Amino acid sequence: MKPSIASKLAQLTARFDDLERQLAGADATADLDRYRTLTREHAELEPVVRLYGAWRQGRHDLATAQDMATDPEMREFAEAEIRATRDTLGRLEDELRRQLLPKDPNDARNVFVEVRAGTGGDESALFAGDLFRMYSRFAERRHWRVELVSASPAELGGFKEVIAKIVGDGAYSQLKFESGGHRVQRVPVTETQGRIHTSACTVAVLPEADAVGDIVINPAELRIDTFRASGAGGQHINKTDSAVRVTHLPTGLVVECQDDRSQHRNKSQALAVLAARLKDLQMREQAARTAATRRSLIGSGDRSERIRTYNFPQGRVTDHRINLTLYRIEKIMDGELDELASALIAEHQAEQLTGMSEE
Numbered sequence: 459m460k461p462s463i464a465s466k467l468a469q470l471t472a473r474f475d476d477l478e479r480q481l482a483g484a485d486a487t488a489d490l491d492r493y494r495t496l497t498r499e500h501a502e503l504e505p506v507v508r509l510y511g512a513w514r515q516g517r518h519d520l521a522t523a524q525d526m527a528t529d530p531e532m533r534e535f536a537e538a539e540i541r542a543t544r545d546t547l548g549r550l551e552d553e554l555r556r557q558l559l560p561k562d563p564n565d566a567r568n569v570f571v572e573v574r575a576g577t578g579g580d581e582s583a584l585f586a587g588d589l590f591r592m593y594s595r596f597a598e599r600r601h602w603r604v605e606l607v608s609a610s611p612a613e614l615g616g617f618k619e620v621i622a623k624i625v626g627d628g629a630y631s632q633l634k635f636e637s638g639g640h641r642v643q644r645v646p647v648t649e650t651q652g653r654i655h656t657s658a659c660t661v662a663v664l665p666e667a668d669a670v671g672d673i674v675i676n677p678a679e680l681r682i683d684t685f686r687a688s689g690a691g692g693q694h695i696n697k698t699d700s701a702v703r704v705t706h707l708p709t710g711l712v713v714e715c716q717d718d719r720s721q722h723r724n725k726s727q728a729l730a731v732l733a734a735r736l737k738d739l740q741m742r743e744q745a746a747r748t749a750a751t752r753r754s755l756i757g758s759g760d761r762s763e764r765i766r767t768y769n770f771p772q773g774r775v776t777d778h779r780i781n782l783t784l785y786r787i788e789k790i791m792d793g794e795l796d797e798l799a800s801a802l803i804a805e806h807q808a809e810q811l812t813g814m815s816e817e
Contacts, residue, residue, distance in 0.1 A: 459554075463554070463558065477496055477500045481493075481496055481500060506554065513550040516547045519539070519543050520547065523536045555811055559807060565631035568626065568665075569634075569666060570607065570621060570624075571621070571623075571663055573593075574618070575617065575659055577658050579657075581655055582616075582657040582658060583617055584615055584646070585640075585642045585657055587616030589659055590620050591793075592790070592793055593795075594622070596794075597626065597629070597793075600626060602626025602629055603626065604624055606621075607715060608714060608717055621731060635765075638660070639658055641764055641766070642658070642659075643767065644768075664734035664735060666734055667733035667737045673733040675729070675736070679707050680705065680707065681704070681705040682704050682705075684702055685701050686701065700724060702721060704729060711735050713729075765779055769787070
């Protein structure tokens, strides 16, 4: 293990011991916020400290086995112990490196998922509806809540654009690599001659911004328009100016929300989406600066970047960033995204580990 990593682990262990002393003497009723902060940090450090303790014990066991190997009567047993202990130490070191990888501060956040139809006309809108259902089913399997924010239905089904908020612990960590261009190859329902068409949609996954402190929006930089909602919703939603359009003048970002009968709630939702888009813009600008020195294997998150192809005739889904092809398209479209999400997270961690080893 590199001295820099060992030094970092020693510092974390010392901090963990200090937290245990503070928690032992803390009075939760006297200062609940401080107690929660201490317990949260303690919980975050505990896994890596336990692993480091196991690694140190392994080093001690290895030294003991090496001493035993000098005894001719114990040599065979000791050499077997040495091999087993070295294997264990190797696995522990790999896991410790993963534990020390920089944590994405947004991983635990809720997300806004935006799906927009692209090239392909009606078929693209239908595919946008399929993608929205795929993410909704994925969320349901994890017992997350899906809240429809805004939708623009297409004439033959699906959506021209749909935005939903997914509420659940770790939602961003599991969905953040879904941003980009999604391509579908299949025979559209509107195709009379059985020809395979290629259509596309774009997906944007945005971490929810904190209500306070994350993104500061100057009201003077906003233009807020109200208008009469269109589409389904009954007499009330169509006869009052409940729909809201918010324009952020410095960036030109526009958010519309009309799915609620209340103008106030539509405005609140639109501002929440705007804050998430501004946060995402900041993150992508920062990522672009970082990419000048290192290019991420899982892509830049550019909305124009083609990240995945769904080929229905062949029953396969291919993620082009990591060259992974899975022949289980029906299950994936039904929300079974775990294998894809895990592979993308593992590739990202491998990229980070490579960067750590080069430092």
